[in-house]
Amino acid sequence: MTTHFITAEIDLQExxxxxxxxxxxxxxxxxxxxRWAITAVDTEKxxxxVEAVVTTVSVNQ
Known part of the structure; x- marks a missing residue:
């Protein structure tokens, strides 16, 4: 299992x-x-x- 720090841009919802x-x-x-957190909001766009920490399972070959 590995952890990754990622950043994503999400469309604002209703x-x-x-x-x-x-x-x-x-x-x-x-x-x-x-875990994740909204770190910025661009109201114009x-x-x-969103910044997050996610885990993935590594498959050994």
């Missing part, structure tokens, strides 16, 4: 619940999220910057 679901869905693409 409600906080929808935003949380969008963030978690995007992070799942990178691995299993351990309607984007939120």
């Amino acid at each position: 409600t906080p619940t929808e935003l949380q679901q969008a963030i978690e869905a995007e992070l799942q693409k990178q691995g299993e999220p351990l 309607e984007k939120a910057t």
Whole structure:
């Protein structure tokens, strides 16, 4: 198992619940999220910057 620090840009959503679901869905693409935080919001572009730590399982060959 390895951990990775990632940054993602997420479109702002209508409600906080929808935003949380969008963030978690995007992070799942990178691995299993351990923790995440919204670190910036660009209201002009309607984007939120999310920083996260995710884990992935390494397959030994």
